[in-house]
Amino acid sequence: MxxxxxxxxxxxxxxxxxxxxxxxxxxxxxxxxxxxxxxxxxxxxxxxxxxTAPSVTYRAPQRLRDNIEAMLSAHESAALAVARPTRARVSPWNIGGAGGLLAAGLGLMLIVPQMADNGLERQLVASHVRSLLVNHLTDVATADQHVVRPWFNGKVDVAPPVPQLADQGFPLVGGRLDYIDGRVAPAIVYKRRLHTVNLFAWPADERLFNGGKTVRRDGYTVEEWTAGGLRYAAVSDVDPKELKLFKAAFEAHSPDPSH
Structure with missing residues (x-):
C-alpha cells in the first residue's frame, strides 16, 4: 500500500x-x-x-581542515591583490577557472563534515518522535523500577539505572529497546505532565565524548552527559530548563557506580 x-x-x-x-x-x-x-x-x-549513521559519515582530520582553510585564505589574498587597484574585494568563490572550482570544492569538503557532526542528535530526535507516532513508547509498561531494569538484562550490552523520579515530577512509564548510534540501546521512558522524556543509554567512548552538552533540534531538546561508563541522552519537547532538572534528578537518585 x-x-x-x-x-x-x-x-x-x-x-x-x-x-x-x-x-x-x-x-x-x-x-x-x-x-x-x-x-x-x-x-x-x-x-x-x-x-547519517556514523558508519557512512566521515569527519575530516583537523590537519586537513587547517590545510584547506590555509589554501582558501591564500586564494582570497591573491584575489585581493588582483583587485587592489580598484579597491574592490573579490571573493575566492568568484575566481575564474580552476581556482574558483578548487575553492568551491574545498569549501564543500569543509561543510560536509560539519553537517555530519549532527547525525547522532538527529537519530535521537527521530527515535523520540517515532516512539510517539507509532504507539511504540514502551516494550515493558510499568512504573516499577525493579521490573524495568531487569527486563533489559540479556537484551542489551548495558543495564542503566532506573531511578523512580515521581517525587521530582518525572514519573516512570516503562522501557523499550531502540537503535541508536549503530547498536541496540535501552530507552527508559518518563513523563513530565503531558510530555514524554525518552532517556537513551549506551557505553561511553571516552575518546569521542566526555562531558555533557545541550542541543536543540527541530523543536526538541537533547540533553547529553556521561556517568559510570555510560553515555546518556534525554530527549523531550519540554522546556530545556526542565530537561536539565530531569538530568539532575536522575543523577541524584542513581546509585554511585563506584560502590
Missing part, C-alpha cells in the same frame, strides 16, 4: 521538520489511520538515519 498522492509533500515536510505546528499535528493524526502514509513515513525516517 502506497502513501496518499495528495499527502506526498506533507509527508516529506514532516520528515524534514518543515511543517508548521498545525499541519504537523494534523498529518500526525492522519498517520495513525493511513497504513500507506505510515509505512512511507517509517521508510523515509530509516533512510535518513541510514545516510
Amino acid at each position: 502506497s502513501a496518499c498522492l495528495d499527502k506526498t509533500i506533507l509527508l516529506q515536510g514532516l520528515v524534514d521538520a518543515e511543517l508548521d505546528a498545525v499541519n504537523a499535528a494534523a498529518f500526525e493524526t492522519h498517520l495513525k489511520t493511513c497504513e500507506g502514509c505510515h509505512a512511507d513515513f517509517l521508510r523515509m525516517l530509516a533512510l535518513r538515519e541510514a545516510v
Whole structure:
C-alpha cells in the first residue's frame, strides 16, 4: 500500500521538520489511520538515519581542515591583490577557472563534515518522535523500577539505572529497546505532565565524548552527559530548563557506580 498522492509533500515536510505546528499535528493524526502514509513515513525516517549513521559519515582530520582553510585564505589574498587597484574585494568563490572550482570544492569538503557532526542528535530526535507516532513508547509498561531494569538484562550490552523520579515530577512509564548510534540501546521512558522524556543509554567512548552538552533540534531538546561508563541522552519537547532538572534528578537518585 502506497502513501496518499495528495499527502506526498506533507509527508516529506514532516520528515524534514518543515511543517508548521498545525499541519504537523494534523498529518500526525492522519498517520495513525493511513497504513500507506505510515509505512512511507517509517521508510523515509530509516533512510535518513541510514545516510547519517556514523558508519557512512566521515569527519575530516583537523590537519586537513587547517590545510584547506590555509589554501582558501591564500586564494582570497591573491584575489585581493588582483583587485587592489580598484579597491574592490573579490571573493575566492568568484575566481575564474580552476581556482574558483578548487575553492568551491574545498569549501564543500569543509561543510560536509560539519553537517555530519549532527547525525547522532538527529537519530535521537527521530527515535523520540517515532516512539510517539507509532504507539511504540514502551516494550515493558510499568512504573516499577525493579521490573524495568531487569527486563533489559540479556537484551542489551548495558543495564542503566532506573531511578523512580515521581517525587521530582518525572514519573516512570516503562522501557523499550531502540537503535541508536549503530547498536541496540535501552530507552527508559518518563513523563513530565503531558510530555514524554525518552532517556537513551549506551557505553561511553571516552575518546569521542566526555562531558555533557545541550542541543536543540527541530523543536526538541537533547540533553547529553556521561556517568559510570555510560553515555546518556534525554530527549523531550519540554522546556530545556526542565530537561536539565530531569538530568539532575536522575543523577541524584542513581546509585554511585563506584560502590
